[in-house]
Amino acid sequence: MGKYYQQEIETASRDQIITRQSELLVKQVRHAWDNLPYYRGKMEEKGVCPEDINGIDDLKKLPFITKNDLRLAYPYGFRAVPESECVRIQSTSGTTGKRVIAFYTQSDVDLWEECCARAIVAAGGTKEDVVHVSYGYGLFTGGMGLHGGSHKVGCLTLPMSSGNTERQLQFMEDLGSTILCCTPSYAQYLSEAINEKGIKNRLRLKAGIFGAEPWSEEMRRDIEAGLGIRAYDIYGLTELSGPGVAFECSQQTGMHINEDHFIAEIIDPDTEEVLPYGRKGELVFTSITKKAFPLIRYRTRDICVLNDEKCPCGRTHVKMSKPMGRSDDMLIVKGVNVFPSQIETVLLELGYSSNYQIVVDRVNLTDTIEVRVEMNANNFSDDLGMITKMENKVLQALRAMLGIGAKVSLVAPKSIQRSEGKAVRVIDRRKI
Numbered sequence: 299m300g301k302y303y304q305q306e307i308e309t310a311s312r313d314q315i316i317t318r319q320s321e322l323l324v325k326q327v328r329h330a331w332d333n334l335p336y337y338r339g340k341m342e343e344k345g346v347c348p349e350d351i352n353g354i355d356d357l358k359k360l361p362f363i364t365k366n367d368l369r370l371a372y373p374y375g376f377r378a379v380p381e382s383e384c385v386r387i388q389s390t391s392g393t394t395g396k397r398v399i400a401f402y403t404q405s406d407v408d409l410w411e412e413c414c415a416r417a418i419v420a421a422g423g424t425k426e427d428v429v430h431v432s433y434g435y436g437l438f439t440g441g442m443g444l445h446g447g448s449h450k451v452g453c454l455t456l457p458m459s460s461g462n463t464e465r466q467l468q469f470m471e472d473l474g475s476t477i478l479c480c481t482p483s484y485a486q487y488l489s490e491a492i493n494e495k496g497i498k499n500r501l502r503l504k505a506g507i508f509g510a511e512p513w514s515e516e517m518r519r520d521i522e523a524g525l526g527i528r529a530y531d532i533y534g535l536t537e538l539s540g541p542g543v544a545f546e547c548s549q550q551t552g553m554h555i556n557e558d559h560f561i562a563e564i565i566d567p568d569t570e571e572v573l574p575y576g577r578k579g580e581l582v583f584t585s586i587t588k589k590a591f592p593l594i595r596y597r598t599r600d601i602c603v604l605n606d607e608k609c610p611c612g613r614t615h616v617k618m619s620k621p622m623g624r625s626d627d628m629l630i631v632k633g634v635n636v637f638p639s640q641i642e643t644v645l646l647e648l649g650y651s652s653n654y655q656i657v658v659d660r661v662n663l664t665d666t667i668e669v670r671v672e673m674n675a676n677n678f679s680d681d682l683g684m685i686t687k688m689e690n691k692v693l694q695a696l697r698a699m700l701g702i703g704a705k706v707s708l709v710a711p712k713s714i715q716r717s718e719g720k721a722v723r724v725i726d727r728r729k730i
Contacts, residue, residue: 307558308613315557320353322586327351330592333378336371354561358572362595368398377401379590389437390536400536401590409587413542413556414447420547421505421530423477425452430475432466432484434719435459439540440510444479447542460484460719463491471500478506482513482521483721486652489524503527509541511720512621512639516646531620537593538585544618552605552617559587562616564604567625575606580625599626629658631665634702638723644695645671653714659727668705672714
């Protein structure tokens, strides 16, 4: 399976995993207490000190960290080692507020790249592969993480970054790229370009590792058919390290969490009660090996399910489902919780593309929701009567899924702007 399928780590027993996590948690809590005055203050507010933490059973005693805490402590409040020990920063986009800056020691970088290497190996990667990295580089963690992971495995690494699609396709063909790493929306974009140019049969792609934005099972099937590959999910956050916190194996039934580096919990987002495996709730992570930026009980706001059932691939690490939405940017329309992933599922099941936009507005104190959907070659029509019938069919399916009505607008192919990074799916005008 390769060097980075670590038999002694990824196939350890649950007792071995819990014992190791407990040892690392105790050390990490002491590290945070001694070096992060901000978090020490939160612990003191809750009446807990390092001596109260003897293992993961005591994790629930510790306070949560939220993105707002990171913003309040910007830029150095969660840096737990001297600047002289740090070798890199990465940063969030800052699109929802002040940027979060994460610091890394060389050890942190090495461990992060190892996690990404495991993801590549789980997708079938070996040192014989050519890994085509089309995630953005720079402050964004996507490019740097998979780039380093590819090096760890020994693959030939193409640091393409995003954009310049013509060059992407040229290198993909000329250099024989076998594993594509990018956002799922950009994979869809590349698939369209490849099939338009008629070069699919000239490519050697066998797998794709896609993350950084939500995507549905229907979109997976669409990408796999369009590119002729197997599409694997990968999960990560800049706050925790980047991509590689969790990744899919050959079963494609959830992402194995790298439990030797992260402890995962599911909580009720309203009551903050810890929920058992199999229950849907908000994902919370504790980093137990990162030294420069150690986050304990970080609320990701991602909604998912944890599963500890035995996986046929042999890995024993707990799996997380694809995020089903978020607890903070979930749309509430007419009092109903609406997740974009629900809408995407309906559209793809009806044969439409994954190029769509959701526009939410407020007219005369009443919420409205419009779903703009691109037609494709299979369902394109300029017959207004036919378009109306097609829109009504989508409307009925959305009403059945969401429980509320929505305006549906079918638009011409390629009329919705394509994205080379994270796709802009939601336009909420109520906040403007």
